Amino acid sequence: MGRFKCTIQYDGTLFNGYQVQPNKRTVQGEIEKVLRKMHKGQDIRIIGAGRTDAGVHALGQVIHFDSTMEIHETGWKKALNAQLPDDIHVLSVEKVHPDFHARFDVIEKEYHYFILNQETPDLFKRNYMYHFPYSLDMEKMQEACQYLEGTHDFTTFSSSKATVKGDKVRTIYEASCKWEDNQVEFIFRGSGFLYNMVRILVSVLLDIGQGKREPEDIPILLEKRDRRVVGKTIDAHGLYMWKVTYG
Amino acid sequence: MGRFKCTIQYDGTLFNGYQVQPNKRTVQGEIEKVLRKMHKGQDIRIIGAGRTDAGVHALGQVIHFDSTMEIHETGWKKALNAQLPDDIHVLSVEKVHPDFHARFDVIEKEYHYFILNQETPDLFKRNYMYHFPYSLDMEKMQEACQYLEGTHDFTTFSSSKATVKGDKVRTIYEASCKWEDNQVEFIFRGSGFLYNMVRILVSVLLDIGQGKREPEDIPILLEKRDRRVVGKTIDAHGLYMWKVTYG
Incomplete structure (x- = not known):
């Protein structure tokens, strides 16, 4: 449990950008969907370093989220990659100080x-x-x-x-x-x-x-x-x- | 008019292979759709050098077809590329002898x-x-x-x-x-x-x-x-x- 920082890659081709939008396939939406499933329906909000538009790719986007689940870093990485679609890939997961902020820092x-x-x-x-x-x-x-x-x-x-x-x-x-x-x-x-x-x-x-x-x-x-x-x-x-x- | 030989490339990712199948997106289907439109609804059958399965790519597939339209080689290339989807590209069009066969030859x-x-x-x-x-x-x-x-x-x-x-x-x-x-x-x-x-x-x-x-x-x-x-x-x-x- 705690705050986790993830470095992720995605192929922007089939996303309507990073940020969640109703009824659209977005990077944030896909990641939050997996986190919700892992947390038995609880909404987990992710914060990204920056938004990217439709079609823009990422080799090193960074996000953070908070979780009460007892999973270690490599466990998170495996669990996320196993459930994410094949155009998003988690490169690393790191437990960080609860003050860390993917956008403001x-x-x-x-x-x-x-x-x-x-x-x-x-x-x-x-x-x-x-x-x-x-x-x-x-x-x-x-x-x-x-x-x-x-x-x-x-x-x-x-x-x-x-x-x-x-x-x-x-x-x-x-x-x-x-x-x-x-x-x-x-x-x-x-x-x-x-x-x-x-x-x-x-x-x-x-x-x-x-x-x-x-x-x-x-x-x-x-x-x-x-x-x-x-x-x-x-x-x-x-x-x-x-x-x-x-x- | 006459027989035309085309060298084509395609990204196989979004095709259900080369060969026409009902209600599936195929390379042959997309090309024949464009030819039908150009020939005002007349069916023009294309013959490929070989079939490729779903997901297989082509850098140099060859097809032939017959047409009664009076278009020269570069005109064919431009017209086809303008209408084909962006995962098929015609590299060249060449007028050939009516005996030429893309598969048998x-x-x-x-x-x-x-x-x-x-x-x-x-x-x-x-x-x-x-x-x-x-x-x-x-x-x-x-x-x-x-x-x-x-x-x-x-x-x-x-x-x-x-x-x-x-x-x-x-x-x-x-x-x-x-x-x-x-x-x-x-x-x-x-x-x-x-x-x-x-x-x-x-x-x-x-x-x-x-x-x-x-x-x-x-x-x-x-x-x-x-x-x-x-x-x-x-x-x-x-x-x-x-x-x-x-x-």
């Missing part, structure tokens, strides 16, 4: 975004990478990434539908991109991210890679604090919640 | 089978590789592969439910396996394959890799001509119809 989050950068689409990657058939200038995108690192007001790069109150200042510790085997991998590591922020950033970086904008536009766009000055939010299916770090 | 077929050989499963590969957590002796498996090459009666390695009449003698031109990044890839290239043959062969090769059998058992097993002397047919989702060659 986060000190760093990391997201990766994958682009399949070749002319022909790849059927087997259609749910796991964004297919982008045009050539990209990697150096320009890397240069643009440099401008993103540091503490900035990211209003321009956040969904106008964002419900979060408070300021939109966040610190990005690392923004980078690399190219290998026709794949571009974007890496963003920071104190926190606004709603849709990574997907809007990638969209603008691709504009820069194509020469539609210059790397030096980044500070100007940040300064505008206006979502309307940048283009569309890129598709969800190339995005991975990669890692969550606690203090 | 095959001179060589190639199948690959992928194993994820690490302790922990990988969620993102669950539909694309068979997860095998035990260590494998690659040299022994390679040695066993040598015994498979050549012309043999493969009755032992064919489903007892096989409906094909006639002899079970087939020629394997290449049987091999390689290990890279925790993945084992089996390659089989031959004149033809019996029902479930590749999946039964891989199952026996894994027995050999684990030391449950010896490479020298292969000629003995072939000699028995009895499906019951070998173990289960391995899962479909690691199998890929890789390439079909015509004379």
Whole structure:
């Protein structure tokens, strides 16, 4: 009994996102269903480090929940994996201090975004990478990434539908991109991210890679604090919640 | 108008196999549905190089069909890809002689089978590789592969439910396996394959890799001509119809 922290992975393809919604298949919903069964009908609420949208994947999402059941860590892991659907996998379960909070205690989050950068689409990657058939200038995108690192007001790069109150200042510790085997991998590591922020950033970086904008536009766009000055939010299916770090 | 040969790829995960079945989603069914729509309700039958079971993928399946429509090759490719679901992709369309037959004219077929050989499963590969957590002796498996090459009666390695009449003698031109990044890839290239043959062969090769059998058992097993002397047919989702060659 006590509070348990779980690191989980999921394939976002067949979920309507992380957060519970009535009559929809969600990650939270599937995990809570298993916990309810294990607790003989008692509702057990899980708290996640962050929500992910429909189609977004996770390699290292973290959740916590409280239980009165006397099960040790490896027992929890086995029991959960045995009952969860095959698109959710529990990597580890750890008993933590009752004060631990999967959302409030986060000190760093990391997201990766994958682009399949070749002319022909790849059927087997259609749910796991964004297919982008045009050539990209990697150096320009890397240069643009440099401008993103540091503490900035990211209003321009956040969904106008964002419900979060408070300021939109966040610190990005690392923004980078690399190219290998026709794949571009974007890496963003920071104190926190606004709603849709990574997907809007990638969209603008691709504009820069194509020469539609210059790397030096980044500070100007940040300064505008206006979502309307940048283009569309890129598709969800190339995005991975990669890692969550606690203090 | 005339006869058209198409090379197609599909992700077998969400299909009940290649062949049309009433009220089931199949590869043949989806393609014929698109062709029927293009031909204003007229049924157009497609012929495939081979059938694949539910869960089996294809990188290079070949089909043919006849049409009275005046569309050139690239027009066919575009029209089909625009209307097909996103788990089928047409790689190429070629106008062929009216005598060409996608099944009867095959001179060589190639199948690959992928194993994820690490302790922990990988969620993102669950539909694309068979997860095998035990260590494998690659040299022994390679040695066993040598015994498979050549012309043999493969009755032992064919489903007892096989409906094909006639002899079970087939020629394997290449049987091999390689290990890279925790993945084992089996390659089989031959004149033809019996029902479930590749999946039964891989199952026996894994027995050999684990030391449950010896490479020298292969000629003995072939000699028995009895499906019951070998173990289960391995899962479909690691199998890929890789390439079909015509004379």
